[in-house]
Amino acid sequence: xxxxxxxxxxxxxxxxxxxxxxxxxxxxxxxxxxxxxxxxxxxxxxxxxxxxxxxxxxxxxxxxx
Amino acid sequence: xxxxxxxxxxxxxxxxxxxxxxxxxxxxxxxxxxxxxxxxxxxxxxxxxxxxxxxxxxxxxxxxxxxxxxxxxxxxxxxxxxxxxxxxxxxxxxxxxxxxxxxxxxxxxxxxxxxxxxxxxxxxxxxxxxxxxxxxxxxxxxxxxxxxxxxxxxxxxxxxxxxxxxxxxxxxxxxxxxxxxxxxxxxxxxxxxxxxxxxxxxxxxxxxxxxxxxxxxxxxxxxxxxxxxxxxxxxxxxxxxxxxxxxxxxxxxxxxxxxxxxxxxxxxxxxxxxxxxxxxxxxxxxxxxxxxxxxxxxxxxxxxxxxxxxxxxxxxxxxxxxxxxxxxxxxxxxxxxxxxxxxxxxxxxxxxxxxxxxxxxxxxxxxxxxxxxxxxxxxxxxxxxxxxxxxxxxxxxxxxxxxxxxxxxxxxxxxxxxxxxxxxxxxxxx
Numbered sequence: 001x002x003x004x005x006x007x008x009x010x011x012x013x014x015x016x017x018x019x020x021x022x023x024x025x026x027x028x029x030x031x032x033x034x035x036x037x038x039x040x041x042x043x044x045x046x047x048x049x050x051x052x053x054x055x056x057x058x059x060x061x062x063x064x065x
Numbered sequence: 066x067x068x069x070x071x072x073x074x075x076x077x078x079x080x081x082x083x084x085x086x087x088x089x090x091x092x093x094x095x096x097x098x099x100x101x102x103x104x105x106x107x108x109x110x111x112x113x114x115x116x117x118x119x120x121x122x123x124x125x126x127x128x129x130x131x132x133x134x135x136x137x138x139x140x141x142x143x144x145x146x147x148x149x150x151x152x153x154x155x156x157x158x159x160x161x162x163x164x165x166x167x168x169x170x171x172x173x174x175x176x177x178x179x180x181x182x183x184x185x186x187x188x189x190x191x192x193x194x195x196x197x198x199x200x201x202x203x204x205x206x207x208x209x210x211x212x213x214x215x216x217x218x219x220x221x222x223x224x225x226x227x228x229x230x231x232x233x234x235x236x237x238x239x240x241x242x243x244x245x246x247x248x249x250x251x252x253x254x255x256x257x258x259x260x261x262x263x264x265x266x267x268x269x270x271x272x273x274x275x276x277x278x279x280x281x282x283x284x285x286x287x288x289x290x291x292x293x294x295x296x297x298x299x300x301x302x303x304x305x306x307x308x309x310x311x312x313x314x315x316x317x318x319x320x321x322x323x324x325x326x327x328x329x330x331x332x333x334x335x336x337x338x339x340x341x342x343x344x345x346x347x348x349x350x351x352x353x354x355x356x357x358x359x360x361x362x363x364x365x366x367x368x369x370x371x372x373x374x375x376x377x378x379x380x381x382x383x384x385x386x387x388x389x390x391x392x393x394x395x396x397x398x399x400x401x402x403x404x405x406x407x408x409x410x411x412x413x414x415x416x417x418x419x420x421x422x423x424x425x426x427x428x429x430x431x432x433x434x435x436x437x438x439x440x441x442x443x444x445x446x447x448x449x450x451x452x453x454x455x456x457x458x459x460x461x462x463x464x465x466x467x468x469x470x471x472x473x474x475x476x477x478x479x480x481x482x483x484x485x486x487x488x489x490x491x492x493x494x495x
């Protein structure tokens with residue numbers, strides 16, 4: 001049971017992290033629309049990395065069960 | 066050999082492998098187990114008819130879900146409603162439709178047989194005098210009674226402790242408990258807490274579902290890239306590509322211009338392009354193959370991602386120059402106490418960065434599959450049409466997200482590999 005609780009908690013971290021990345025990316029794109037493509041790809045990469053960190057927690061949660 | 070002949074030879078090899086599977090099946094002598102009264106003639110494409118093992122309706126739970134996500138020794142497609150000889154429906158019983166896959170074991174010599182002998186894990190398989198059973202998705206060898214030997218930690222008697230004032234021994238004692246496989250399968254034997262199975266495992270090189278995924282991916286990659294390169298061989302590099310070469314070229318140029326060159330540098334990126342391209346397309350195509358229904362899930366297997374991450378690690382460390390190792394052991398530009406403090410951390414980083422690559426890919430793909438399976442399973446757990454109406458759009462949305470994740474994970478893996486390789490071959494700049 002605690003494995004599932006831990007996995008759920010680590011998703012909170014992912015949500016906050018990716019939300020912040022997305023928010024700042026939106027602001028930057030609004031300030032400078034001509035670099036929208038680069039900001040978009042950078043945002044996607046950063047989101048995948050943050051998600052990778054959160055998935056560590058999920059994998060440990062899976063292994064605890 | 067020119068390209069069309071190479072392509073034909075690849076197809077011929079694949080066809081030969083297919084046909085040799087058929088001949089392997091027809092040569093197999095008919096071993097009769099106690100439970101298998103029906104002689105099973107296995108031709109690839111035929112399904113197992115064993116009316117002794119009709120299964121009950123599958124209960125949707127964690128085990129059922131994990132069975133679909135994990136690897137297995139046979140390819141289970143569906144459960145068909147069972148009918149008796151007159152064609153009447155046997156209520157509540159289903160016949161599993163499976164294709165059995167080859168089992169290849171090395172146990173005093175090569176042993177090759179079809180996984181149908183295991184009967185979906187319900188029987189002890191016997192081949193050339195050796196007996197095997199499947200427990201917890203692994204093959205163990207046993208004797209002809211099917212003995213399973215467990216080592217169980219013995220609980221200390223509480224009363225003894227209280228009287229003596231001290232525990233009788235510092236380490237937990239273990240005792241061995243034996244049972245037979247048939248008893249375990251019939252539920253006559255409950256495995257005690259913390260028991261470990263002591264039977265030996267033979268070396269297992271079986272063609273499981275994941276290996277089939279690997280072969281499918283390799284076949285697709287060979288097909289696509291030989292056709293693309295034969296276009297350039299015929300028409301040269303200055304003509305706009307058509308056909309499959311036209312589909313693949315922008316992606317290859319993208320990998321070169323946005324992944325390899327910025328990270329590795331103009332002068333040295335060409336050496337590493339083959340690896341980066343292979344990894345990119347392999348991960349992308351394997352993720353896509355895993356999303357198909359009746360699917361084969363390869364990148365969700367941590368062994369596969371471990372090997373990919375190990376390739377990156379070996380490539381990075383073998384092409385590391387003096388600058389790279391200097392940065393790890395003796396980071397320039399900081400005071401000496403910090404250098405000594407940082408050296409073990411950087412050493413751990415050499416292992417931890419590919420480890421993160423492995424976990425990232427594995428967890429993303431497995432988590433996606435589990436979410437899709439759970440959403441579809443909501444229909445089966447509740448068995449109502451209303452749930453189906455709600456669950457199918459959600460599943461569709463998650464599947465589209467999974468398509469994005471398939472490509473994105475390939476991109477992130479390749480980009481991080483290029484980053485690590487770039488840091489290894491970087492020249493010192495002051």
